[in-house]
Amino acid sequence: MDRNIRSVDDVLKLMDSLFAPGADRWTGGAGTWWDGFYADRSKPVPFFVAKPDESLVSYLDRGLVAPGRALDLGCGPGRNALHLASRGFEVDAVDLSPGAIAWAGERAHEAGADIRFHCGDAFAEDAPAGPYDLVHDSGCFHHLPPHRRVSYLAFVDRVLAPGGHLSLSCFASGAMGSELPDADFYREAGLQGGLAYTPESxxxxxxxxxxVELRRMRDEPADSPCFGEEFLWTALFRKAR
Known part of the structure; x- marks a missing residue:
């Protein structure tokens, strides 16, 4: 007989276990699945390109976000971390996948960029702690099961400095991602490839x-120096001082 729940964290971990191992599980199998995803670097995956998000570039070019300490959350191959470092930020980058971190590290070495990479769960106690002037998330949020939004919001509140910014890109409802109600993901025991969001949500x-700003990401042509796909929302939020 198991009676293991005595905290909110215990409840969250139990809910994690309701999801099938692999791509749709936030803990345990997720890092292994993403390692397989990143194993073939020649795949025509849009975000494998060594280009920063057009939204991030726009925020910096317009002075909406000033250089400081930054965290690239779910950094993948490091394309946004590299751009932030090139624009004068002190950069930490975290991802569940050792393969992604290895690839990002190679890119940083080639560029001569000083970036601190961390492989693991961003919500864990040993993860980078901030405070950060910018947290940039290009694709992590929409792969979280609904109950982990609680962890995500607590994390952002904990690591974001007063007056700091959260820069977010996620699946746009009607264009990409599942539009099932939150409860149905637990009945289906999977995330259907990722969750779609509306601006209102x-x-x-x-x-x-x-x-500060919420809009669709601009579609960038192949020869653009920036990454952009119209199936994503881009949003910039600011924490109160």
């Missing part, structure tokens, strides 16, 4: 932050 989830 994002504004409600991040209502403790101030919205």
């Amino acid at each position: 994002l504004r409600w989830i991040f209502s403790e932050l101030t919205e």
